[in-house]
Amino acid sequence: MSTDSLIEPIDDAIAIVAVRKSELAAWQQQQAEPIRAWVISCGFEAEAHAVLRLPGDKPAVLIGLGDTIDRWSFAGLPQSLPEGVYRIDGELTDEEATQAALGWALGSYRFTRYKKPSRDVAQLIWPSKADRAQVARDAASMALVRDLINTPTNDLGPSQLADAAQAVAKEFGATCNVTVGDALLTENYPAVHAVGRAATNAPRLIDIAWGNAAHPKITLVGKGVCFDTGGLDIKPSSGMLIMKKDMGGAAHALALGRMVMAAKLPVRLRVIIPAVENAIAGNAMRPLDVLQTRKGLTVEVGNTDAEGRLILSDALALACEDKPDLLIDFATLTGAARVALGPDLPAMFANDDALAAELENDARETGDPLWRLPLHSAYAKDLDSKIADLNNISSNGFAGAIYAALFMQRFVDPAVKWIHLDTYGWNSKARPGRPEGGEARNLFALYRLIARRAK
Template identity: 60%
Template sequence: MLATLLAVAPPDTVALIPVTKAGLPDWLAGQSPETAAWLKTVGFAGDAGSVAFLPGGDGARALVGVSALDDLWAFAGLPTSLPAGSYHIDAALDARAATRAALGWALGSYRFTRYKKTDKPLAGLVWPAHADRGEVERTASAVTLVRDLVNTPACDLGPAELADTARALAEEFEAALDVIVGPDLLDRDYPAIHAVGRASPRAPRLIDLRWGNPEHPKVTIVGKGVCFDTGGLDLKPSSAMLMMKKDMGGAAHALALGRMVMMAGLPVRLRVLVPAVENVVGGDSFKPMDVLKTRKGLTVEVGNTDAEGRLILCDALAEADSEQPALLIDFATLTGAARVALGPDLPALLSNNDSLASDLLAAGTEVEDPMWRLPLWAPYRKGLDSKVADLSNVTSNGFAGAITAGLFLQDFVSKDTPWAHLDTYAWNSGTRPGRPEGGEALGLRAAYAVIAKRFG
């Protein structure tokens, strides 16, 4: 992605002149009648995303329609739509706009080519003056990590491969890594993770990465790592199983957020916890109405084996909470209910801390990575009551599924721990500028912005 951002401008670089629809008449006022006639002929009206190459002049130029100069996605469609070559932005951009232009270009250069190669070259952009290269590089690399992991099918990305990704991060940033595998999960008291993943020949595991000065504030990130979800014995229909390679999207976000924190060298004690499993059908599958032990000591009756994500998260959250971190965030592709309520673009945010929730919402607006808060509505907690265990993993009425999932997780986090749960889709259902169909980072940039502001 960053290979399309050029450090040195080649002599034949094409100038990209951004104009808004409202600003086009003012720009035309300073041009020749021939230029105005040409733009009328080609139908250029300044609509966002439109491009018109200009004839004549001292060098190659093209007008680019943008909604605003500081729109993150203003130039994001150009790496794949422009002819191959080198381009520079011919406009006075402040640091914010320049950084967003470079980041949008980088994100728009993403292609998943692991299984299907392409020879079509991408257009390159000269780094805009005043762009924050560090911000662009860590964000682009983190989003790429999420997209690559989510796009990779389960045949090549199981719990072991997810641990390998964490291991590569640990080696790159000199972090400590502990991976607890298979029966060792029982020995070290992670029984719910083991129960969900034990039926798969690809052993379940807990990935535990630590980085930073132990004296710094503790920031812990948890990510749901269900590398494939058949639904277990409560088997999904085939149509619902097609997208389940992305059920480790929460883990991808957690690892990517950890990458951003480490790349920036933030003064925090970072911990990333990823319970990694496959939820499959086998002779050792956990069953409906089983009662599972958890790390916190609470017992859980299994009302549905397809609500497995919260079962692995509860063990990881209990461990995370035991250290009383200054901030705890978990990411999970947890409920279809969140998608029904908010659609694919908006992660559902649930939090026990109003200040943290407000910061995340504000950051989401600021960096164009929005989310929407749902309440941890206490009266709904009664729906998780069980007659034989401390709680059930699902309600019987089916209402408010994203909220009741959050309420389930809240039972494993102390009231005094600032905690946010992001129920994210991790997927683009269609292609838009800078956002190709497939795996996507949703809520990642906002979460990083909050961590950097609070502790940076």
């Protein structure tokens, strides 16, 4: 996905007439009788994503906006309209034009690495008031998430994920250090090593740095489990089927970092990704093993399928060592979050109420929803272990997302403002602009949160 489907003006572009539900009656009254009768006879009510070809000498398409224009309003059109060049009729505000162009770019996305598409997407003339730089930045970052998640593990293991990170770093002149295999033990990332050592594609810790050290420090951490068998506590086949997406947190962190760098925000950015495959072999970690961690806490492995929080423990401890002004982590972490909130609402945890409220407001304003769950401290005792500092799972089957967040909080410096996002990273069904497969969520809200801190 890029802005290739957005082009410069040509003379014979097909008109797209976009109408809100509240404006439909007034619009109809302004039309000639044949068009008015056609629209009524077809039952067009301007519902969101409704499309109707208009009769007449000059081809035109009527689309419904529902109640408002957002980035998804035009996103279904590039692949549903016939091939050709289109233009949006009527005046759009700067923001509406930007969102319309972004939606067109998002709706043009197709994962084509292994299968050639059967047709070209429709093209749109750039809306005149659109912020082209923002559209290009946002579309490319969304595509990065989708492409990384959609790529199967035989082509995107820990080494290839590191290659992707290094490519992003090189694009923007950032540094990227990668610690691989047994060097993880030497450099004190024991939990990352323990989770990933059974895979033939060795585990690694990816560390990107960019920007002026005098600017506010923003650190992003992403769970990079490139495939999760569950380890010796092996998943059933149905639970393993889409586990190529278990590096979705890493994809989000890398893409948000890309947005920040592309916009040249005045921040000191750091992106940390522990990249592993949770595989099964003779040297795989076992249930009730006790692992060392970078922070010095010992962890009893109550379940090898709760591996994401283990690798994140080392990454979060590393992140806190230089005291960032804001720490954000992304992880496709728990099924419990999906049971509670479904696939479209990432669960958000934060150790600062004002910060959480700020992000909630950004999520509303950007149409990028999430839902806060509590770091309920009374539950923390359920992570106790009789032989280690803590267990990686709770002693009961409830509140799995909260227990995972509480576990991770043990590795975060209380003085550091921290946001944890338990996200799904996947569309289970196709919708306009959002094909089935890998998906990014909350990049727009978090970018706004970070941009406000840039100075």
